[in-house]
Amino acid sequence: MPVITFDRVSKSFGDVRALDEVSLDVQAGEVAVLLGLSGSGKSTLLRHVDGLQRATTGTVRVLGEDVGALRGSALRALRRRVGFVFQQFHLVGSLTVLENVCTGALGSLRGPRLGLFTYPKRVRFAAMEQLERVGLTDQALQRADTLSGGQQQRVAVARALLQKPEILLADEPVASLDPDSAAQVMNLIAEIGREDGLTVLCSLHQVDLALGWGHRIIGLRSGQVVLDTPVEGLDRDAAMSIYAKVGSADLAAVG
CATH class of the missing domain: 3.40.50.300 (P-loop containing nucleotide triphosphate hydrolases)
Structure with missing residues (x-):
């Protein structure tokens, strides 16, 4: 089907x-x-x-x-x-890699989030799991704009996957x-x-x-x-x- x-x-x-x-x-x-x-x-x-x-x-x-x-x-x-990965990554450069991945859960959360630790622990844990899958756990707390283009796109993939x-x-x-x-x-x-x-x-x-x-x-x-x-x-x-x-x-x- x-x-x-x-x-x-x-x-x-x-x-x-x-x-x-x-x-x-x-x-x-x-x-x-x-x-x-x-x-x-x-x-x-x-x-x-x-x-x-x-x-x-x-x-x-x-x-x-x-x-x-x-x-x-x-x-x-x-x-x-439906997850979506775009050509231009659409990351927030001033945020950490981990927080960028956490934004993939916003559609299932109530209210805005201001900072990494305003996301539930389960979301942060799940985001780290996805970063491990794309090989970027060591960069989790780096600013997203310090990564190479290929690394940024892997962050975008992890963010999309966080939606399951x-x-x-x-x-x-x-x-x-x-x-x-x-x-x-x-x-x-x-x-x-x-x-x-x-x-x-x-x-x-x-x-x-x-x-x-x-x-x-x-x-x-x-x-x-x-x-x-x-x-x-x-x-x-x-x-x-x-x-x-x-x-x-x-x-x-x-x-």
């Missing part, structure tokens, strides 16, 4: 159609990679999964819920089940990293996904990384699905066809 379903979903921003009649299913436990140029619709698609954006037409169903129909507490409840999500979304999580750091982060996400039985939907630019990491490639061009196939048996030239024959309409789309 799919945990994510897009049924003829279109999204327009003014005269620009970012998604164009997209239909696809993602099964529980699947690792699916979105490939495509900047502006192909990858980020827009991801943001529909947890309701950060809403479809102009069509239906998005996630974990049995019609995302477009959710508001208020119902939407917040869904978002607690059923789905993990990752929007170009290694675009700003060097090749070695990128491989480390993607291998970490894959390993944790297998351990936790997560459904992973990730957007990437790097074809070789996608072929070595995902179960399935979904290629987007101008907001349309132009390739949807298992990675097994897919060669690099076929994957690169996603990027072929790009015209002005492709470059104008919103990603």
Whole structure:
């Protein structure tokens, strides 16, 4: 049974159609990679999964819920089940690594938190467990902005995992990293996904990384699905066809 379903979903921003009649299913436990140029619709698609954006037409169903129909507490409840890792990390640089991870629990806590020790002990303990999984326990009390880019992205992964999500979304999580750091982060996400039985939907630019990491490639061009196939048996030239024959309409789309 799919945990994510897009049924003829279109999204327009003014005269620009970012998604164009997209239909696809993602099964529980699947690792699916979105490939495509900047502006192909990858980020827009991801943001529909947890309701950060809403479809102009069509239906998005996630974990049995019609995302477009959710508001208020119902939407917040869904978002607690969906972790999100962003390209730019979105850490608070002046806070410690540990407190940044603890912010992943804010959706399940009442009231604001001012300082690390205003988080319940169970949250701090769970945050340390996640830092151990990403190999950063020794940096727990460092300021987040003293870490390398690869380390900061691992903090962001730990923060998302603190939610205990059923789905993990990752929007170009290694675009700003060097090749070695990128491989480390993607291998970490894959390993944790297998351990936790997560459904992973990730957007990437790097074809070789996608072929070595995902179960399935979904290629987007101008907001349309132009390739949807298992990675097994897919060669690099076929994957690169996603990027072929790009015209002005492709470059104008919103990603």
